[in-house]
Amino acid sequence: MDIVWTMLAFADFDESLVRSCVDEFAEATGTNDEFFISCLYRSADFGNERMVFTLMRPSGTPLVLKLDTAENATRLIKEFRVLKELGPHFAKETRVSLAQPVYLSERGYFHVTGFLEGKTAKAKIYSGCDDLQAGQVYRRCGEWLNHLHAYKPPQSRKVHLNWMLEEIETLAQAGSTQASPATVSAYLEKLRQDMQALAESSCREVFSHGDFHGGNLILGRGTSHGLDFTEACTKLAVYDIVDMLKMDIFHPANHEDVGPDGIRRQSRDMFFRQYNREINSPLLTCCMRGRLLIDYVKISDEAFGRSSFLRKKSGLLETRLSLAFSQPLDG
Template identity: 40%
Template sequence: MPTLSQQETHLASAYVDEFARVCLDGATPSFDCIYRSSNFPQTRLVLRVDDGGEAYALKIDTESPATGRLKAEFGVLRELSAYFQANESTQVVRPVYYAPGNAFFVTEFIDRPTAVDLIYNSPDDSKVAQVYRRAGSWLHDLHGFQDPTQMPFWPQWMMEGIRESIRAAGPDIADDTQAMMNIMRADAGRLRGKPVLRVFSHGDFHGLNLILGQGAMIGLDFTEVIEKPAVYDIVDFLKADVFRDVSGQELDRSGILQVNKDMFFRRYRHPIDMDVLDFCIRARLLKDWLEVSGDGYQPTEFEAQRSQHLRRRLRLALTVPVSAG
């Protein structure tokens, strides 16, 4: 659990006191820090606040009074809360309080496992497949929040990012990925400009942002919402299964276990171009592998395991183009 500095503790206490004064009849709840942003460790935190009867999540961004980040997110959360209200199986965390000072807001805290907890750790493949089915249902509903449009698919930004990662990783990795890159370039050329669905997107739809509630999937963290191709949210979630064992299970051409992908699309029913989706999944898996590989990189134990799993998936899946010649 993250540790707060003395200054952060003082600030957090003031925020908790404000929330308690306004919403908890002046009670004195306890709190702990449960999250510190890896990209913005000095400014972004999440506290778990407990008044003895109910728990809350207090999200802090000390730069938000200037950037308006939390104000925008809380506004989206309120709209989505109303949109999902009638749905029993797909929901979002309930917004509780927005601070007038714009530095924090509060939602309900749900003490349940995330989708990643089960995908990474469950020994039961059938239970994991059900997580994918329920996640597909949740994302289908989110992507229907606004009327979708269409836009041309442009893969150049992904290819440029992969090339930069290969250069940073060194000559051995460049040799190791040459055949893969030839296939990726061929697909990028054939798929460029194809019409794809553009929707209201979560923007950061990994499995830590989806909670397995009792009978419902509950979404959170809407900081990155944006209108963009629907495939990107789908890629963010589907790629979580790289830690699953492929022995005895069929691997999809994208590098995802076929059963998990099929289960996801049982409930996700917006029209998706599967060639574009599979290209994007391959690109993301390749980029993820390159980021924890190469000369001079010292991966953590977790990253080393992830690198091995990703490399194996890519070796098995990225062998022929996804698009027709």
């Protein structure tokens, strides 16, 4: 078996380690293919540990090798198990799918899956698509999540939202945020009032993706593919929805088109065209406000000064939060 490296400029890693992974996979599966290997992704926070590589070959479909070298890491063992468990649930569907598990390493520090063709939902939104195209992105996101949330029967659970207040207060008290203390304090008080109004509320608890942001759904030709199930767990259904809809801040919006959750009404409406499971609407609005405020306060002074992207994100969040909190919770 031959290995050809075609590395991206930013990819600095132990080539011998990746080579050993490919060798193990080839020996275990009996393949003699020549692989053209390139670095597809490297974690911004765990760059020395978490990376993803494409394995291209002259014949046969491409593959993806996902690597986590952290000591005693079990994330990929869990993810591989989840992919296999969910496989039958998605197998008969033509419009929604997920990465096909191929091989899990003996020590669990890497696995190989099928390669998914298409662009991520985030890439579509960030590229400056028009309103109609953005609507179709959210429709497909809702369709995929609707199927995942049907995997197991839901349970009704009382909501406990104080974790959002605690996280925002911790971030604000650290003193490194670029956000105005007075602005954060005012939004925190309004968020606290929202939570008091929802104190006795319940929500469906379902098997959830756990990290359902726009980079974890690939929109292929007619089929939407879910990936990255390392955070999959049972939790309130509303959190997966919030994780996906929050990227809407990057789509231009007239002020009158933004709802009390800080999201364009069209985006939310299109998401729920295909997501037809019961959701407490005021609770979703409250959680959306909380998520946007967390993201706003998380941007530090240092990062704000260093990154033009984060300066843009901060401005967009500031606008959406202002529009959201100027409206009643129930719209």
